[in-house]
Amino acid sequence: MDYQSDRILGLDIAGGQRKAVEVAITENGARITSISSYSVDEKVRPETEPNGTKNYFSIADNLVMVKEVSIANPDADKIEGQIKFELKHSLPDDPEQFCYDTIATNQKNRFICLLTRKTVLSDILAKEKNITGFKMRGVALGLGFLRYCDNQSSGLICLTDFSDRRASLCFINDKRIVALGHFDWQRLTSGSDRDMFRLAAELKTFLNFKLNSLSKHYPEVELESLYICGHLFTDEDIEILERKLGLKVGEPVIRRSCLSDSVSKTGISAIDFLVALGLTAE
Secondary structure, three states: OOOEEEEEEEEEEEOOEEEEEEEEEEOOEEEEEEEEEEEOOOOOOOOOOOOOOEEEEEEOHHHEEEEEEEOOOOOOOOHHHHHHHHHOOOOOOOHHHEEEEEEEOOOOOEEEEEEEEHHHHHHHHHHOOOOOEEEEHHHHHHHHHHHHEOOOOOOEEEEEEOOOOEEEEEEEEOOEEEEEEEEEOOOOOOOOHHHHHHHHHHHHHHHHHHHHHHOOOOOOOOEEEEEEEOOOOOHHHHHHHHHHHOOEEEOOOEOHHHEOHHHHHHOOOHHHHHHHHHHOOO
16 A cells, blocks of 8 residues: 555536545555545535645636736846736736735746736635635646646647536647647537537637637747546537647546556546546646
8 A cells, every 4th residue: 555645625616516536645655545526516525635735726717817928037046027027018906905926938938927906815715624725627627637746748639628618728839838728619519510510619619719829939830739637528519629620639647556456447537536636736
């Protein structure tokens, strides 16, 4: 049995569901030890939440301001101060009203800054207990992929999660997060081809917008593939998306070495919990 040095719980609330994943950090790496999903109306807590577990919650993408910052001479010890200085004239309110998080892209002078109002975090803290930290859904989606999934590509890929009516997107290049996004979509109810064509059109418009923005930083990089999770898509759905988008479309693949025997036996697809998994990636 692996020696457990830490236990981390990721809790993603989206689409009326609370998706929880527990990960044990062992001497052999991270192992997914528990997966569960239940309605937000159910007054239950994950059974696998012992005292001392670190609990990380997701923040809806629309509650986080995402701003790109370029810094000529970034200093690792002063980067937060440098970013605040660059942002102070572009914020709608006093900078002290926000909490900051920073993502270093694969370009040394380009950073993605995430700003969340302190009042938003206070509201979450008032509803939940024992919160260790937060992550934006789109960021957690990317971190979950980078830490737990097979990824043979060093090119530009897009991850999408359709768990909620607001789809989360994360763009990864050279195994680093380089852009984030989200858009509202009409959940598929009839399962008709017409619905999928509509979704493909919405997604294509959004992808073109984001890729046009990224082309300023990566002029010669093209989107290689699209990974989708958080919603049940049939093979026919995937075929429509591939044809309309002109991309290879598929689901991420979680490394089997990250799954405990107990989770493997449940038959639950861990892919639909990729955001919750990303919350455990400290």
